Amino acid sequence: MPHILITGCAGFIGSHLTEKLLAEGHQVTGLDNFDPFYAREHKEANLQHAKQNPAFAFVEGDIADQKTWDSLSVKPDAVIHLAAKAGVLPSLKDPSGYLRTNVSGTQLLLEWMRKADCDRLVFGSSSSVYGNTSETPFHEKMDVSRPISNYAFTKVACETLIRTYHELYGLNAVNLRFFTVIGERQRPDLAVNKFVRMIRNGEAVTMYGDGTTARDYTYVGDIVSGIGKALSWILDQDKAFETVNLGNHSPVNLLEMIHTVYRVLGQEPNIEQLPMQKGDVQITYANVEKAGRLFGYEPTTSFEQGVRKFVDWKDQQAKS
Numbered sequence: 001m002p003h004i005l006i007t008g009c010a011g012f013i014g015s016h017l018t019e020k021l022l023a024e025g026h027q028v029t030g031l032d033n034f035d036p037f038y039a040r041e042h043k044e045a046n047l048q049h050a051k052q053n054p055a056f057a058f059v060e061g062d063i064a065d066q067k068t069w070d071s072l073s074v075k076p077d078a079v080i081h082l083a084a085k086a087g088v089l090p091s092l093k094d095p096s097g098y099l100r101t102n103v104s105g106t107q108l109l110l111e112w113m114r115k116a117d118c119d120r121l122v123f124g125s126s127s128s129v130y131g132n133t134s135e136t137p138f139h140e141k142m143d144v145s146r147p148i149s150n151y152a153f154t155k156v157a158c159e160t161l162i163r164t165y166h167e168l169y170g171l172n173a174v175n176l177r178f179f180t181v182i183g184e185r186q187r188p189d190l191a192v193n194k195f196v197r198m199i200r201n202g203e204a205v206t207m208y209g210d211g212t213t214a215r216d217y218t219y220v221g222d223i224v225s226g227i228g229k230a231l232s233w234i235l236d237q238d239k240a241f242e243t244v245n246l247g248n249h250s251p252v253n254l255l256e257m258i259h260t261v262y263r264v265l266g267q268e269p270n271i272e273q274l275p276m277q278k279g280d281v282q283i284t285y286a287n288v289e290k291a292g293r294l295f296g297y298e299p300t301t302s303f304e305q306g307v308r309k310f311v312d313w314k315d316q317q318a319k320s
């Protein structure tokens with residue numbers, strides 16, 4: 001089985017993906033620096049299961065530090081690049097930090113891959129590259145030259161940089177645009193996790209705007225299944241470059257989303273309305289036809305099912 005390097009392996013999506021690839025028999029090297037965006041203990045816990053598997057090796061290091069790459073002596077068949085500073089709003093407060101990790105870090109990775117003769121890459125991009133457009137559903141040929149946050153800009157920049165390495169050196173690459181991911185181990189800053197925490201603390205849920213903004217929430221199991229399919233596809237290609245949406249093709253508006261979380265928790269809604277935040281787009285909505293056609297991606301989990309899986313996981317965590 002191929003040997004895969006996963007950057008950002010200790011994070012929400014990366015840790016699920018690491019477990020999936022190990023279960024399929026891959027050898028996995030995981031790289032992560034436990035970025036303080038959220039607690040290291042959560043990320044350590046995310047890796048607990050993988051660390052018991054002898055086919056897994058963990059390297060602690062910063063992708064934006066050349067020393068990390070100079071001391072990395074593995075020879076993977078492909079890289080899945082998920083390490084990033086994630087989150088839209090925090091990127092407005094720390095644009096240089098986002099640029100350093102997301103863009104310079106990706107640049108250093110690409111040079112390392114070139115020198116290590118590793119020519120297959122799957123990159124974790126984002127639906128935020130589409131900016132604020134009312135043309136829905138989003139398809140991959142749409143213009144992405146108008147990002148409305150520093151985070152979105154870094155993802156557009158990385159996609160373009162990866163394309164440059166494809167043109168220059170024949171890198172086989174697929175940029176996967178993930179649409180708001182939900183499920184077990186979800187990042188604490190993201191909406192479902194945040195709302196469950198607020199509701200259980202007895203606080204009102206804060207709704208930014210009038211509740212009509214909508215997101216194409218996608219269950220993490222569907223996302224990692226899509227990443228796995230994209231990996232199998234890229235391992236079989238010769239000088240390929242593609243950009244592909246991984247979404248759910250089923251947007252849920254914010255008010256409906258909040259009501260679903262209350263319903264799953266069996267509580268009466270208590271909502272505090274606040275003005276819209278800068279950097280937030282009105283809607284995300286994926287056309288997933290290309291992912292289906294290219295490598296058989298087919299999301300199967302509804303938003304409500306994803307919320308239930310998250311809540312069940314939270315409850316289990318509280319018991320253990």
Ligand SMILES: NC(=O)c1ccc[n+]([C@@H]2O[C@H](COP(=O)([O-])OP(=O)(O)OC[C@H]3O[C@@H](n4cnc5c(N)ncnc54)[C@H](O)[C@@H]3O)[C@@H](O)[C@H]2O)c1
Binds near residue numbers: 061086124178
């Ligand atoms: N979760 C979503 O809804 C979503 C949506 C679109 C795109 N994405 C992208 O998917 C990827 C994974 O997102 P996630 O939600 O799992 O986030 P996450 O924050 O849980 O995981 C990212 C991981 O990268 C690591 N990391 C950060 N900076 C690093 C650095 N300099 N060196 C090494 N490791 C570093 C972090 O410690 C973390 O473990 C990111 O690239 C993110 O931008 C996520």
